Amino acid sequence: xxxxxxxxxxxxxxxxxxxxxxxxxxxxxxxxxxxxxxxxxxxxxxxxxxxxxxxxxxxxxxxxxxxxxxxxxxxxxxxxxxxxxxxxxxxxxxxxxxxxxxxxxxxxxxxxxxxxxxxxxxxxxxxxxxxxxxxxxxxxxxxxxxxxxxxxxxxxxxxxxxxxxxxxxxxxxxxxxxxxxxxxxxxxxxxxxxxxxxxxxxxxxxxxxxxxxxxxxxxxxxxxxxxxxxxxxxxxxxxxxxxxxxxxxxxxxxxxxxxxxxxxxxxxxxxxxxxxxxxxxxxxxxxxxxxxxxxxxxxxxxxxxxxxxxxxxxxxxxxxxxxxxxxxxxxxxxxxxxxxxxxxxxxxxxxxxxxxxxxxxxxxxxxxxxxxxxxxxxxxxxxxxxxxxxxxxxxxxxxxxxxxxxxxxxxxxxxxxxxxxxxxxxxxxxxxxxxxxxxxxxxxxxxxxxxxxxxxxxxxxxxxxxxxxxxxxxxxxxxxxxxxxxxxxxxxxxxxxxxxxxxxxxxxxxxxxxxxxxxxxxxxxxxxxxxxxxxxxxxxxxxxxxxxxxxxxxxxxxxxxxxxxxxxxxxxxxxxxxxxxxxxxxxxxxxxxxxxxxxxxxxxxxxxxxxxxxxxxxxxxxxxxxxxxxxxxxxxxxxxxxxxxxxxxxxxxxxxxxxxxxxxxxxxxxxxxxxxxxxxxxxxxxxxxxxxxxxxxxxxxxxxxxxxxxxxxxxxxxxxxxxxxxxxxxxxxxxxxxxxxxxxxxxxxxxxxxxx
Amino acid sequence: xxxxxxxxxxxxxxxxxxxxxxxxxxxxxxxxxxxxxxxxxxxxxxxxxxxxxxxxxxxxxxxxxxxxxxxxxxxxxxxxxxxxxxxxxxxxxxxxxxxxxxxxxxxxxxxxxxxxxxxxxxxxxxxxxxxxxxxxxxxxxxxxxxxxxxxxxxxxxxxxxxxxxxxxxxxxxxxxxxx
Numbered sequence: 001x002x003x004x005x006x007x008x009x010x011x012x013x014x015x016x017x018x019x020x021x022x023x024x025x026x027x028x029x030x031x032x033x034x035x036x037x038x039x040x041x042x043x044x045x046x047x048x049x050x051x052x053x054x055x056x057x058x059x060x061x062x063x064x065x066x067x068x069x070x071x072x073x074x075x076x077x078x079x080x081x082x083x084x085x086x087x088x089x090x091x092x093x094x095x096x097x098x099x100x101x102x103x104x105x106x107x108x109x110x111x112x113x114x115x116x117x118x119x120x121x122x123x124x125x126x127x128x129x130x131x132x133x134x135x136x137x138x139x140x141x142x143x144x145x146x147x148x149x150x151x152x153x154x155x156x157x158x159x160x161x162x163x164x165x166x167x168x169x170x171x172x173x174x175x176x177x178x179x180x181x182x183x184x185x186x187x188x189x190x191x192x193x194x195x196x197x198x199x200x201x202x203x204x205x206x207x208x209x210x211x212x213x214x215x216x217x218x219x220x221x222x223x224x225x226x227x228x229x230x231x232x233x234x235x236x237x238x239x240x241x242x243x244x245x246x247x248x249x250x251x252x253x254x255x256x257x258x259x260x261x262x263x264x265x266x267x268x269x270x271x272x273x274x275x276x277x278x279x280x281x282x283x284x285x286x287x288x289x290x291x292x293x294x295x296x297x298x299x300x301x302x303x304x305x306x307x308x309x310x311x312x313x314x315x316x317x318x319x320x321x322x323x324x325x326x327x328x329x330x331x332x333x334x335x336x337x338x339x340x341x342x343x344x345x346x347x348x349x350x351x352x353x354x355x356x357x358x359x360x361x362x363x364x365x366x367x368x369x370x371x372x373x374x375x376x377x378x379x380x381x382x383x384x385x386x387x388x389x390x391x392x393x394x395x396x397x398x399x400x401x402x403x404x405x406x407x408x409x410x411x412x413x414x415x416x417x418x419x420x421x422x423x424x425x426x427x428x429x430x431x432x433x434x435x436x437x438x439x440x441x442x443x444x445x446x447x448x449x450x451x452x453x454x455x456x457x458x459x460x461x462x463x464x465x466x467x468x469x470x471x472x473x474x475x476x477x478x479x480x481x482x483x484x485x486x487x488x489x490x491x492x493x494x495x496x497x498x499x500x501x502x503x504x505x506x507x508x509x510x511x512x513x514x515x516x517x518x519x520x521x522x523x524x525x526x527x528x529x530x531x532x533x534x535x536x537x538x539x540x541x542x543x544x545x546x547x548x549x550x551x552x553x554x555x556x557x558x559x560x561x562x563x564x565x566x567x568x569x570x571x572x573x574x575x576x577x578x579x580x581x582x583x584x585x586x587x588x589x590x591x592x593x594x595x596x597x598x599x600x601x602x603x604x605x606x607x608x609x610x611x612x613x614x615x616x617x618x619x620x621x622x623x624x625x626x627x628x629x630x631x632x633x634x635x636x637x638x639x640x641x642x643x644x645x646x647x648x649x650x651x652x653x654x655x656x657x658x659x660x661x662x663x664x665x666x667x668x669x670x671x672x673x674x675x676x677x678x679x680x681x682x683x684x685x686x687x688x689x690x691x692x693x694x695x696x697x698x699x700x701x702x703x704x705x706x707x708x709x710x711x712x713x714x715x716x717x718x719x720x721x722x723x724x725x726x727x728x729x730x731x732x733x734x735x736x737x738x739x740x741x742x743x744x745x746x747x748x749x750x751x752x753x754x755x756x
Numbered sequence: 757x758x759x760x761x762x763x764x765x766x767x768x769x770x771x772x773x774x775x776x777x778x779x780x781x782x783x784x785x786x787x788x789x790x791x792x793x794x795x796x797x798x799x800x801x802x803x804x805x806x807x808x809x810x811x812x813x814x815x816x817x818x819x820x821x822x823x824x825x826x827x828x829x830x831x832x833x834x835x836x837x838x839x840x841x842x843x844x845x846x847x848x849x850x851x852x853x854x855x856x857x858x859x860x861x862x863x864x865x866x867x868x869x870x871x872x873x874x875x876x877x878x879x880x881x882x883x884x885x886x887x888x889x890x891x892x893x894x895x896x897x898x899x900x901x902x903x904x905x906x907x908x909x910x911x912x913x914x915x916x917x918x919x920x921x922x923x924x925x926x927x928x929x930x931x932x933x934x935x
Contacts, residue, residue, distance in 0.1 A: 185811075
């Protein structure tokens, strides 16, 4: 780390030490001195367009823009002097020249920087006698955003969000000077999966969300800190409810380590399900062919009676549980505790990608990459992953890292938003991703640059593999480029998608990737190394809480039970008589697993806890209506292993109950002495009993969550190279990189790459 | 707004860069260390082909220069010398910058439009003439000034403009062309 140079200056007579290279605004902010801004946004480079941040700087002939002026030794700045105040007032007057002052009908009114600063720094009357600019109201820029051009002050934040952050087609400035306005390329509406962010960074009421238009006034809103549940990134959101009842919007709750202040549209606008008419509102019990409404007491009695009967008749091994990956850690922990402890079965699983030959206990230790860590990586390798589609906010972080000089390598199918940024692409079919990794590993070994590979058997198998690769084709050249980058990069992040190992051909992808990370010296490095891009907001939580037949909470040893596919009838009929389903829809996966739906028809008891009538719920004997994430407390563990807290924004909808409460009631009726009922207590129990969550508590998770201790304390030098990494790798003659292979050629053709 | 949609329709019709134009741009780009720097002269080449800058060729140009389509549109709408819509065979560009403004260019423009019976940037029915405003032509000593296509006219008074417009209405070649 280079030593930080400090600069001494004074602001409003207060002696301040700022870091060299900071602007006056940044130094002032660090010192707690407020300077208004419009065009400047802390996540983007300074622009100096709006001039509202003008301050007096001694020995300069005129006021300076605090957002663009770098601090210097001995600088004397005044933000409250007559010169500064006059400058700000003047700018304010100019900004308001064309502004319609229609605050009473503006969505932004009440949380508007223009309104606030006009009160603070403007005059009570305007001097502008001329006609203001008149333009049509609420121009629909695209499916999500409406633009009021009269209100716009041309700060360009939204335009630069497109050019600096998303680095793709977005909003632009049309025309010039007094006639300029925000718009899009002719005939192209503003369609971007990050579009909602422009409404949040717009300092005035020019850009507003079409979904929130005229829905509420800011002062009626209750803001509840929460975490988005639409993908595994776990962006921090604020659930805004009107009068504490109706969810009207999600806003970003900036967490630099996770979302960097941005939300994707899927997350921002994905709140409709919470108060959907389709939500289940009463327990249902099967009577013949139909599910009929019942009371909670009837439903519980039914479940417990049947469960005990089945247990008595067939034994506890005839009972199983499948959980979803949207439930909280507390619910998942309770679910497995109920099944393992009270029912006495290890038939517990959820849908997740395969880890191949990686032992359970090694799983958390090898996944050390963090989202923020991407910014420290010199090379980012996407391994059969498409964050643009599945973890959108990761795309923005990758682009930020690339802007700062990192390089990108893409192994696998084309990614529209990122292809053009890639230094090298190995456009293989998804089923060839592991083969591509293997080829790179073999080349590293051949070059003699592979680190940490100690076993002769492994080296020999890699050399053998290398010799069987055809070195003469175009793709071989790309493997060489990738290996060259890997050899040259100090810190590398490999991101793979959790489902890629499930694609035929990638059976041991995670282990191969771990070997590659080891060979490049990246395994276990804090912040970089391997990152698993998982499916849902709590996919990691489900693993961590032991919702698998292979290991218990914290990857602890346990007797093996039936797996997901086995419970659903992978070997003919399901061996189960009773199946409890917590917020999952396994029936929707039957086809994908190559199973017919008949396998589960002989279940005597199928209990489903769900928000909506899913395919699985339709076949259930009992359906219990549960509460959404906005109606309960708890924690989620995101794709980088960060444990984050959610809080209830509204009461559970009438007739529904949080899953934890349902599980606790079941546990009580099964004879457990339930002492802990709230999420906090449950989480403390998890932290107490699970090594992986040791030291975490509701009190120290705070607003930004915490990485699991393991990741926080990851130290490459302490890493023991486990034996399983030294095993000889699987020979893959059938998927050779660079040999004539119809699938591969198709992939190359599809990606438009000539094989020259 | 309606007016804007009409314009968009014209700009959005099927236009395509010719092979010659593409080649010219490819050659031009070679002269710059970074291809995006070639955007201004490249747009002039595009305009030379169509007489204005249509939508589809902007996208083609963006692709050639490795920049975003939106960036091209921003440049095209920023500078007045790029025509966003078709212009007449003779394009009369009257300066409205400060010197010409002080010497009556506003009145001159209004006078011309009235004489021609068109709106600003609108082509006369016979396709012969259109009048636009233009930024400073660097002939302030002879304000108000204008250009007919690429030829300068100095100290233009309303009566002279009438004469110019009348001549242009029937002209086959630019009568003011100076070789």
